[in-house]
Amino acid sequence: xxxxxxxxxxxxxxxxxxxxxxxxxxxxxxxxxxxxxxxxxxxxxxxxxxxxxxxxxxxxxxxxxxxxxxxxxxxxxxxxxxxxxxxxxxxxxxxxxxxxxxxx
Amino acid sequence: xxxxxxxxxxxxxxxxxxxxxxxxxxxxxxxxxxxxxxxxxxxxxxxxxxxxxxxxxxxxxxxxxxxxxxxxxxxxxxxxxxxxxxxxxxxxxxxxxxxxxxxxxxxxxxxxxxxxxxxxxxxxxxxxxxxxxxxxxxxxxxxxxxxxxxxxxxxxxxxxxxxxxxxxxxxxxxxxxxxxxxxxxxxxxxxxxxxxxxxxxxxxxxxxxxxxxxxxxxxxxxxxxxxxxxxxxxxxxxxxxxxxxxxxxxxxxxxxxxxxxxxxxxxxxxxxxxxxxxxxxxxxxxxxxxxxxxxxxxxxxxxxxxxxxxxxxxxxxxxxxxxxxxxxxxxxxxxxxxxxxxxxxxxxxxxxxxxxxxxxxxxxxxxxxxxxxxxxxxxxxxxxxxxxxxxxxxxxxxxxxxxxxxxxxxxxxxxxxxxxxxxxxxxxxxxxxxxxxxxxxxxxxxxxxxxxxxxxxxxxxxxxxxxxxxxxxxxxxxxxxxxxxxxxxxxxxxxxxxxxxxxxxxxxxxxxxxxxxxxxxxxxxxxxxxxxxxxxxxxxxxxxxxxxxxxxxxxxxxxxxxxxxxxxxxxxxxxxxxxxxxxxxxxxxxxxxxxxxxxxxxxxxxxxxxxxxxxxxxxxxxxxxxxxxxxxxxxxxxxxxxxxxxxxxxxxxxxxxxxxxxxxxxxxxxxxxxxxxxxxxxxxxxxxxxxxxxxxxxxxxxxxxxxxxxxxxxxxxxxxxxxxxxxxxxxxxxxxxxxxxxxxxxxxxxxxxxxxxxxxxxxxxxxxxxxxxxxxxxxxxxxxxxxxxxxxxxxxxxxxxxxxxxxxxxxxxxxxxxxxxxxxxxxxxxxxxxxxxxxxxxxxxxxxxxxxxxxxx
Numbered sequence: 001x002x003x004x005x006x007x008x009x010x011x012x013x014x015x016x017x018x019x020x021x022x023x024x025x026x027x028x029x030x031x032x033x034x035x036x037x038x039x040x041x042x043x044x045x046x047x048x049x050x051x052x053x054x055x056x057x058x059x060x061x062x063x064x065x066x067x068x069x070x071x072x073x074x075x076x077x078x079x080x081x082x083x084x085x086x087x088x089x090x091x092x093x094x095x096x097x098x099x100x101x102x103x104x
Numbered sequence: 105x106x107x108x109x110x111x112x113x114x115x116x117x118x119x120x121x122x123x124x125x126x127x128x129x130x131x132x133x134x135x136x137x138x139x140x141x142x143x144x145x146x147x148x149x150x151x152x153x154x155x156x157x158x159x160x161x162x163x164x165x166x167x168x169x170x171x172x173x174x175x176x177x178x179x180x181x182x183x184x185x186x187x188x189x190x191x192x193x194x195x196x197x198x199x200x201x202x203x204x205x206x207x208x209x210x211x212x213x214x215x216x217x218x219x220x221x222x223x224x225x226x227x228x229x230x231x232x233x234x235x236x237x238x239x240x241x242x243x244x245x246x247x248x249x250x251x252x253x254x255x256x257x258x259x260x261x262x263x264x265x266x267x268x269x270x271x272x273x274x275x276x277x278x279x280x281x282x283x284x285x286x287x288x289x290x291x292x293x294x295x296x297x298x299x300x301x302x303x304x305x306x307x308x309x310x311x312x313x314x315x316x317x318x319x320x321x322x323x324x325x326x327x328x329x330x331x332x333x334x335x336x337x338x339x340x341x342x343x344x345x346x347x348x349x350x351x352x353x354x355x356x357x358x359x360x361x362x363x364x365x366x367x368x369x370x371x372x373x374x375x376x377x378x379x380x381x382x383x384x385x386x387x388x389x390x391x392x393x394x395x396x397x398x399x400x401x402x403x404x405x406x407x408x409x410x411x412x413x414x415x416x417x418x419x420x421x422x423x424x425x426x427x428x429x430x431x432x433x434x435x436x437x438x439x440x441x442x443x444x445x446x447x448x449x450x451x452x453x454x455x456x457x458x459x460x461x462x463x464x465x466x467x468x469x470x471x472x473x474x475x476x477x478x479x480x481x482x483x484x485x486x487x488x489x490x491x492x493x494x495x496x497x498x499x500x501x502x503x504x505x506x507x508x509x510x511x512x513x514x515x516x517x518x519x520x521x522x523x524x525x526x527x528x529x530x531x532x533x534x535x536x537x538x539x540x541x542x543x544x545x546x547x548x549x550x551x552x553x554x555x556x557x558x559x560x561x562x563x564x565x566x567x568x569x570x571x572x573x574x575x576x577x578x579x580x581x582x583x584x585x586x587x588x589x590x591x592x593x594x595x596x597x598x599x600x601x602x603x604x605x606x607x608x609x610x611x612x613x614x615x616x617x618x619x620x621x622x623x624x625x626x627x628x629x630x631x632x633x634x635x636x637x638x639x640x641x642x643x644x645x646x647x648x649x650x651x652x653x654x655x656x657x658x659x660x661x662x663x664x665x666x667x668x669x670x671x672x673x674x675x676x677x678x679x680x681x682x683x684x685x686x687x688x689x690x691x692x693x694x695x696x697x698x699x700x701x702x703x704x705x706x707x708x709x710x711x712x713x714x715x716x717x718x719x720x721x722x723x724x725x726x727x728x729x730x731x732x733x734x735x736x737x738x739x740x741x742x743x744x745x746x747x748x749x750x751x752x753x754x755x756x757x758x759x760x761x762x763x764x765x766x767x768x769x770x771x772x773x774x775x776x777x778x779x780x781x782x783x784x785x786x787x788x789x790x791x792x793x794x795x796x797x798x799x800x801x802x803x804x805x806x807x808x809x810x811x812x813x814x815x816x817x818x819x820x821x822x823x824x825x826x827x828x829x830x831x832x833x834x835x836x837x838x839x840x841x842x843x844x845x846x847x848x849x850x851x852x853x854x855x856x857x858x859x860x861x862x863x864x865x866x867x868x869x870x871x872x873x874x875x876x877x878x879x880x881x882x883x884x885x886x887x888x889x890x891x892x893x894x895x896x897x898x899x900x901x902x903x904x905x906x907x908x909x910x911x912x913x914x915x916x917x918x919x920x921x922x923x924x925x926x927x928x929x930x931x932x933x934x935x936x937x938x939x940x941x942x943x944x945x946x947x948x949x950x951x952x953x954x955x956x957x958x959x960x961x
């Protein structure tokens with residue numbers, strides 16, 4: 001077995017990312033979709049952290065970006081939950097398929 | 105004292121122009137004010153003219169000589185010689201010009217002309233080194249001043265009269281009973297035209313060159329046209345305006361041909377000599393003399409050095425000098441030289457700088473054949489005759505002489521003040537004035553034509569006037585007849601008599617016209633004398649003043665017409681005495697004097713005496729307001745006294761006549777002192793040795809015979825009229841039936857209108873119809889054909905545009921639309937779909953980029 005390196009971390013990040021995307025695509029519950037978003041963000045954060053550890057050029061930047069992403073995720077969650085609440089107020093459900101006003 | 109009192113007259117000319125401009129711009133809304141502005145302008149011009157006249161009197165020779173009045177043939181020898189010297193002196197010494205250097209007040213009294221001017225337009229120097237110049241100038245002599253005073257006085261009175269006569273034009277709505285229309289009043293327009301006319305007329309008299317005269321000539325023509333057609337809703341008025349204008353065109357065509365001939369040969373249209381300032385190379389200002397037309401065609405007194413002409417040449421002063429080419433044996437290359445010959449084919453032109461020796465060269469005279477300012481030039485004699493006839497033709501049109509007299513009677517369609525001012529006193533007299541002004545240009549042949557035209561006119565017009573019943577038509581024919589008298593006088597060499605009659609006639613004819621205007625106004629636009637009668641009680645002032653006018657025109661002693669008509673008859677008799685073959689030139693006017701008295705008294709009796717023939721007209725008749733009677737009284741006053749001298753009962757003592765006597769062009773004064781020996785000088789000798797000979801006529805001593813005959817003739821006319829129309833001894837109706845054919849002939853105005861209709865109007869109409877047919881069928885056919893072709897082409901083009909071009913454009917749009925509609929399905933509006941698309945797209949891009957990188961790598 002080789003030591004755990006950059007590739008492993010990137011793989012984990014990719015898996016997380018794909019899980020998140022799939023979650024967003026298939027969940028009809030808005031909360032589920034939010035969870036998918038969190039997963040996508042976390043996948044990206046893992047990547048940043050991995051690069052900060054294994055790549056000299058991103059020693060500081062990677063960590064800073066990871067921190068940013070976390071803060072961003074928190075803010076995003078707050079806003080998204082507010083949207084979900086409004087969604088519920090308008091449709092009396094959190095099923096995202098019930099809204100199709102963006103249809104062209 | 106003004107440096108150049110001529111400027112007074114320039115100002116007098118410009119005043120009506122200013123009034124015209126004001127009225128043109130703002131007059132439309134001024135109402136009564138418009139009349140006052142125009143009257144004030146012409147009144148101001150009158151004041152200025154009188155001032156100029158006062159300034160001029162010391163130069164006129166009238167003050168110094170009015171105690172010598174015994175003879176009409178009296179020639180002021182001293183004044184004449186002064187003038188002669190002035191003319192010669194000005195030729196001789198261009199450096200020291202007394203016009204410019206002697207301070208005003210110390211002016212030599214024998215230097216009358218006050219002149220000046222500016223260059224209006226100038227052509228570039230031709231090959232001859234001479235620039236052709238159009239001047240805008242003024243030349244003032246006694247004739248100008250007298251004409252100014254006459255014109256402005258008559259015009260002022262007529263303006264005042266018009267403010268009353270035209271008053272009904274002030275209404276906003278006005279019914280024209282003759283044209284059966286209701287129209288707006290046109291009061292300001294009338295005065296606008298009158299002002300323009302006054303300016304043009306004064307400018308005509310003031311002008312120092314023929315071109316300026318021609319321009320004014322046309323301006324008065326257009327004013328006449330506009331004012332004859334003042335009531336243009338009436339067909340008759342617009343026809344009369346056209347007739348006047350077109351008839352005058354015929355005359356003016358001749359005029360302009362005459363001007364062209366003079367211009368071509370002499371290179372100038374300035375009448376009298378003018379002085380130019382010219383800077384020499386070293387900065388000095390030199391005064392150069394530019395000879396006018398007169399001193400070019402007539403022999404000047406001295407040559408360029410101021411030397412009297414050598415030998416006997418000096419004796420030719422003031423005559424045409426005819427020469428004949430000398431046939432030489434040298435053949436083609438040699439210069440042609442000329443010798444004096446009484447019937448030579450050419451006339452010498454004396455340009456500015458010639459030497460007396462040029463004329464005495466034993467080998468003959470060398471002369472240029474085109475205009476130049478140096479030396480001598482030539483004009484063919486026939487060209488000089490043609491130029492004279494041309495200029496006279498212009499006068500024939502303007503002064504309504506036979507055969508172009510037909511327009512003047514029709515011109516009576518205009519308002520009566522217009523008839524008085526334009527068609528009696530001033531404009532129609534312009535032709536006579538021009539003949540007088542351009543007199544030195546006329547050769548004996550032309551003068552004879554003038555005399556015969558005048559004689560024919562005066563007789564024909566008077567016969568027609570005998571049978572007219574329209575009060576204004578009688579006066580119109582009378583005007584034509586009197587203008588004929590003036591022309592006759594000028595033609596027989598009676599320069600003074602013709603212009604004398606012009607001045608006196610203006611007053612009494614204006615008076616008669618204004619009187620008839622007053623009658624017409626008082627009778628509510630009734631012009632037919634057959635419906636009048638007995639109006640004396642109703643309008644005493646009009647009747648009285650008109651009686652003065654009638655007496656004046658009939659030639660009653662002590663009235664102004666007596667003096668001038670007497671002068672004309674004396675001139676005619678003197679001429680006929682020398683040329684018995686032209687006896688008609690005396691007999692026709694003699695008979696016509698009787699007819700004049702007859703038809704004028706007939707007019708007065710029919711209008712003012714007897715029983716009222718139309719109760720309706722009589723009942724409504726009334727005397728005109730004071731603005732109309734006042735000018736009548738003033739004009740009546742002048743009609744009596746204007747020709748008086750001391751003592752008034754001597755017809756040859758008239759002050760006005762003596763005044764004009766002094767103004768005679770110096771070329772016309774005979775110089776009986778000369779005895780010519782040279783055989784070359786025979787044609788000149790004829791004039792100089794026998795000064796009474798045509799055209800330098802000297803009147804026979806008292807001229808009493810002519811005067812007595814004329815008075816007798818007028819008396820017969822008066823008696824006849826009184827017998828028939830006042831005492832009623834004869835019934836005019838019976839006479840009319842007895843001479844039915846003559847009567848019809850006269851009523852039809854000698855069939856001139858029919859003649860012209862057949863000669864000119866019909867052919868013109870036929871030609872016009874042919875042209876119309878050609879225009880309709882050929883020209884219009886071509887135009888319509890091309891139009892039709894164009895329409896067809898356009899239709900095809902339209903189809904192509906709609907079908908093909910627009911089809912392509914629409915097709916593109918439709919395709920884009922279809923694609924858009926299809927792509928619209930992608931936008932589902934479902935969140936999860938978007939995420940899916942996003943993911944798939946990302947994967948797709950990733951795959952593509954990887955593939956490309958793989959290919960590149």
